[in-house]
Amino acid sequence: MSQQQFMQNPWSNWMNGNGPDSDIVISTRLRIARNLRQHPFPMLATDSQAEEVVKKVAEVGKSEAMSKKGPFQLIYMEQLNPLEKRVLVEKHLISPHLAEESRKGAVLLSEDESISIMINEEDHIRIQVLLPGFQLNEAWEIGTKIDDIFEKQLNYAFDEKRGYLTSCPTNVGTGIRASVMLHLPALVMTQQISRILQAINQVGLVVRGLYGEGSEALGNLFQLSNQVTLGMSESDILSNLYSVAKQIIEQERVSRRYLQENSRIALEDRIFRSYGILKFARTVESKEAAQRLSDIRLGIDLGIIQNSSPFVLNELLVMTQPGFLQQYAGQKLTPEQRDERRARLIRERLSAEK
Template sequence: MGTKKFIEDALSEWMRGGGTDADIVISSRIRLARNIGQYPFPMLATDQQANNVLEEVSKVLQQRDLNDIQNFEILKLNDMDKLEKRVLVEKHLISPNLANDARNGGVLLSENEAISIMINEEDHLRIQCLSPGLQLDQSFQLASEIDDVFEQQLDYAFDEKRGYLTSCSTNVGTGLRASVMLHLPALVLTQQINRILSAVNQVGLTVRGIYGEGSEAIGNLFQVSNQITLGQSEEEIIENLYSVVKQIIEHERSARATLLDEQYTSIIDRSMRSYGILSHAHIIDSKEAAQRLSDIRLGIDLGMITNVSANILNELMVMTQPGFLQTYAGKNLNAEERDIRRAEMIREHIK
């Protein structure tokens, strides 16, 4: 496949929609943090030690058990330029931390891009599985199968009392981070979002933007994930997240019903106005584009807009990011040039 396939093809399989509650849940993600016992954590490792980790993980790629799950390819970040790494971040296949700071970092990617295994990020291994809609159990089952293959080949850093040992103390124990990406425009418009998010924080969960920790919640997209990894089983963590997410979904559905009941004219105007702007704009920045794409997606979900695919939010949220715009252009672009290209790409897809 090579790097080119993962860089030039904008859409991963999980971005194409589907799954349970797909009108509100964009994706489900399971991430397992693991380390190899005989090497220091990545932040303390020498270049040689980091390279040894990369080589040991690469050997597992040759195992039949792993390839029975999916066809994988390894990409070494030292062989990639800054723009290529940025595209992988925009597709949620690697973290900003791995792209910017990792030494001798790499990523194992499955052919359908539903699985990415980051190497030498904050931990030696971060096994990530992505699914469309609310499919936490399915993602966890897949991640566990992959984890079992690696655990047979590598000597994990594990303590009988503390569980899996990780670079950051907040991941010690199960090493599990489960998260769900939600589109919550109605809760934002009815000004209920802060109350909901405050309640989420009080039950051991956290809310972040679309690229995880430190990122902004643009386009009414929010990532809800667990904070606690020690003292709970994987099943308990997932069950707690699932239960809370289902409640958020019900609140969003109720808020959408309220908007239809009490603000129908203003909501259809908002959705169609954004549709009109994106259909004709010749320059638009990323923040406005994200908000107007969210408005259109809400109009689609409420049955107000019928001639546009519901996947438009998933697709264009990625395709209009700076890395992709420059990849399609085949050259570096300044901010204004990116805004012009973004508007052109949206016009083409809207029509």
């Protein structure tokens, strides 16, 4: 896939909706942070030192061992305009930090976009695996094999007592961040979400919005991830996240059944109102679009809306973001123009489903 295709194609592997528990878990992400010994961390590196890191990581990316994982495209951040960077962030292929703050940053992207290896982000290397549905163990298996390939060819910054050394102290140790993106509309509707979020903080986990730290939980989408990396093994981190996520999934299903049994008319009215508005609206803001797409997704998962695929809603989650709308239009758009194009795009996609 060419660099331009990564920008123009809204589809990514994590959107296909075929993973386990995909009615609630949109995607699973695993991120492994690593740094190279005898190289200044990105925040302290000169341009030439940062370029040397890119060169070394890119060489491993072209190795025979990595070729078995599929072809990878190396994309330099300095070759992208702000809009193209924003599209990659909206597709969850790079972090906002790499897009906005890194110097001499780059990313290695697999053809199906399930693997992205960020270079000179907050750390020298951040290996990311992004899969559809609830696939923590599968993501770890892929991520750790890629990590092994890099560790065999590069000298990692590692301390026998502290583990892998990272720019941020909260990542020291295993360097692992695992997360699941959960769609929790019923827990929000039944006003149980606050209680659950408070409990999560007591077990070493954290909940963030759609695009990670500091972002808003638009469309009832929440990212549940580990907060502790030091003093826990990789298996402990994954096991803790898995068990808590499973409990939340079950509570969301209980809440969905409760709404169907006790508030079915109100539930159907909300779902079909959102469907009707998006099917015919001529202008819609991103926040409203996310909320109403959440309602429609719930209606599809509960069988209230027939003959529509949840895949389309996953795709629209990206296609209706400001960056992609402007990339698709081939020009910068005013907020009003984006709202009009967003409404048109949603109308077309919903009509195509019938």
